[in-house]
Amino acid sequence: MPGPLADVRVLDLTSVVMGPFATQILGDLGADVITVEDVKGDTNRTMGLGPHPQFSGVSLNLLRNKRNISLDLRHPEGLEACLRLAEQSDILITNLRPGSLTRLGLDYESVRARSPRIIYCQAAGWPSDSPEADKPAYDDVVQAASGVAAVFQLRDGDPSIAPTIMADKLSGMTIVYGVLAALHHRDTTGEGQRLEVPMVEAVRAFMLAEHLSAAATVPPIGPAGLPRVLLPGRHPQRSADGWIHVLPYTAKNYNDLFAAGGRHDLVDDTRMATRWSRLEFAAELYREVAELILTRTTAEWLAYCELHDIPAGPVRTLDELVEELPVADHPIVGEYRVLPGGVRFDATPASVRRHAPLVGQHGDEVLAEIGYTAAEVAALRAEGVLHTLAATDPLP
Numbered sequence: 591m592p593g594p595l596a597d598v599r600v601l602d603l604t605s606v607v608m609g610p611f612a613t614q615i616l617g618d619l620g621a622d623v624i625t626v627e628d629v630k631g632d633t634n635r636t637m638g639l640g641p642h643p644q645f646s647g648v649s650l651n652l653l654r655n656k657r658n659i660s661l662d663l664r665h666p667e668g669l670e671a672c673l674r675l676a677e678q679s680d681i682l683i684t685n686l687r688p689g690s691l692t693r694l695g696l697d698y699e700s701v702r703a704r705s706p707r708i709i710y711c712q713a714a715g716w717p718s719d720s721p722e723a724d725k726p727a728y729d730d731v732v733q734a735a736s737g738v739a740a741v742f743q744l745r746d747g748d749p750s751i752a753p754t755i756m757a758d759k760l761s762g763m764t765i766v767y768g769v770l771a772a773l774h775h776r777d778t779t780g781e782g783q784r785l786e787v788p789m790v791e792a793v794r795a796f797m798l799a800e801h802l803s804a805a806a807t808v809p810p811i812g813p814a815g816l817p818r819v820l821l822p823g824r825h826p827q828r829s830a831d832g833w834i835h836v837l838p839y840t841a842k843n844y845n846d847l848f849a850a851g852g853r854h855d856l857v858d859d860t861r862m863a864t865r866w867s868r869l870e871f872a873a874e875l876y877r878e879v880a881e882l883i884l885t886r887t888t889a890e891w892l893a894y895c896e897l898h899d900i901p902a903g904p905v906r907t908l909d910e911l912v913e914e915l916p917v918a919d920h921p922i923v924g925e926y927r928v929l930p931g932g933v934r935f936d937a938t939p940a941s942v943r944r945h946a947p948l949v950g951q952h953g954d955e956v957l958a959e960i961g962y963t964a965a966e967v968a969a970l971r972a973e974g975v976l977h978t979l980a981a982t983d984p985l986p
Contacts (some may be wrong), residue, residue, distance in 0.1 A: 593620020594938040598773065600624070601675050602656065603684035603696065605632045607729075607755055608789065609713055610652045611762030613683060616769075617655030618931045618940040624679070624956055625656045626663070626672060629977040631949050631985040641923040643984040644948055650920065651929045653946035659957070660950030660977040663694050668975045672696065674960050677705045680776075681769050685713040689724045698784045707782040709772040713765055717788040727789055732757035736793035741801065745820045757793045764792040818869055823876035826905045827883040833905035834888045836879060836895060841868070844875065846898040851882040920945045922981050949985070950978035 595616060602613040602625040610625075610632070617623040631644060634653070640646035645653075659675075661668040673696075676682055682701060684691065691697045691712070698710045712718070715727015733739055733751050742750035765787050772785055800819065804812025818824070826835040838844045841862045848856040856878060861871035868875065883891060888904055895902035915927040922945075931940045953976050957967050970976035979985070 591939060591941070593618065593940055594935065596620040596938075598622070598681065599679045601672075601679040601682040602626065603672075603682065603686060604713070605685065606634060606758065607637075607648075607652065608758040608761045609683055609685040609765070610634055611759055612713075612765035612769075613656065614652055614654060615762070615766050615931065616681075617944075618942070620938065620940070621655075621681075623656040624675060624952075625653070625658050625947075626675070627658055627660050627949055629660045629662075629949060629979070629986055631979075635949075635985065641926070642981075644979065644981075645920075645923055645946060647926075650923070650926045650946050654928075654942050655944050656947060657944070657952035657956055658947040658950060659953040660979075661953075662975050662977075663696070665973070665975045667970060667973060669695050671957065671960075671962075671970070671975070673701065673704045675956070676701050676708060678960055679705070679708060680773060681709040681711065683711045683713065683765060683769065687714065687724050687726075688712070688718055702782065702784075705782070707776060707780065709769050709776060709782055710784045711765055711769050711772075711787060712784065713761060713787040713789070715789045717791060718786055720788075729755040729757045732761075732789045732793055736790045737797035737801065738793065741797070741815065741820060744815050745822055757789050760796055761787055761789040761792045818872055821873050821876060823873050823880065827880045829883050829886060829888040829891060831887045834883060834891050834902060835905060836883060836891060836900065836902040838875075838879060839901055843898075843900045844868075844879075846900060847879060847882060850894055850898075851885055853878070853882060918942060918945070922948070948979055948981060950976070953978055 598616070598621040600613055600616050600621045600623045602609065602623050604610055604613060613623045613625065632649075634649045635644055635646055637646045637648040640649065661671055663669055663672055684696070686694070686696070688697070698712065701708060701710055714723070715732055716722035716725060730751050733756065734749070736757065738752055738756065739749035742748070768785050768787055772783055776782055798814070800816045801814055803814055803816045804810060805814035826833045836847070838847055844862045845857050848854070861867055861875060886894075892902060892904060912927060915929060917925050918928045920926050928942055933940065954967055957970070957976070967976065
């Protein structure tokens with residue numbers, strides 16, 4: 591069954607995680623994603639251990655639902671092939687730096703001259719009108735520049751970085767909703783456009799959604815940072831046999847917990863009387879709850895919290911989450927875990943139609959679709975413009 595984007599073609603000029611994550615989502619939703627990759631292979635192909643020289647564990651899912659062509663974009667014929675692909679694409683997504691795009695002849699003005707209706711998404715670390723526009727930006731640097739490290743400092747005393755490439759993935763999702771909105775505009779008006787996704791702005795918007803808080807007014811009535819989520823005690827609790835996260839939200843939640851633990855002295859405590867008092871005394875209340883949770887097992891608390899409608903959940907390991915994932919059979923590397931997307935469609939479900947490709951695997955068919963003859967394709971190979979790595983070939 592085709593996905594909701596089955597009639598959309600995406601030209602993918604991205605690398606590492608941010609861009610490939612965005613195009614993976616679009617591919618899962620049915621889009622025909624054509625990735626132009628350097629013959630040396632993208633960084634994500636060697637990001638950690640993997641079952642094959644051309645596939646890391648990360649890339650098996652990140653590169654799925656895409657066709658792959660390897661072109662030397664510095665060669666005039668490679669650039670021409672890329673521009674011809676753009677002419678037959680609805681969306682172009684790139685995270686090449688602005689200077690590189692201009693030198694290659696793949697900046698927006700050059701692409702628009704060949705494809706006026708294209709949705710051209712330029713993702714980068716920094717805004718194009720900033721002094722940092724052409725500087726490199728990696729996830730950790732963006733986390734530091736956009737407030738992630740700062741909230742760790744407010745909570746723990748020292749700035750830190752989230753142990754996930756949050757900025758890349760969040761920016762990737764921002765790319766997706768941006769290009770889909772622009773595509774809707776084009777389908778309504780006929781107008782293509784350029785859009786820009788600076789990582790530092792995407793993550794800043796995400797972080798300040800709640801942490802703008804009392805600083806939202808001019809002048810501010812208080813500091814930035816939502817106090818409740820910055821409390822040191824707001825974390826999973828140790829139970830009698832493991833870990834759980836119990837998050838009482840109402841006075842009834844607290845009273846039911848304290849009654850269950852025999853702390854009748856805390857039932858109807860004035861600190862829990864109102865929403866504002868629960869916020870004011872949250873640190874103290876969290877400490878009381880943490881001591882209480884130690885008295886029962888995780889399973890016992892989960893059952894009790896479900897019975898009394900108290901928000902709670904187990905602390906699950908990454909290995910436990912991985913075990914739940916469905917298994918698919920890659921034609922080259924064998925069985926692997928497939929990571930489902932986060933949206934379920936009744937009529938047009940997302941699916942894995944193509945497994946992660948080898949470098950340049952679909953070059954011949956992609957070029958044939960845009961009008962290249964077999965002789966022209968052979969000439970591009972002879973000139974070193976078009977590349978394909980076999981399954982037995984390591985990355986150069």
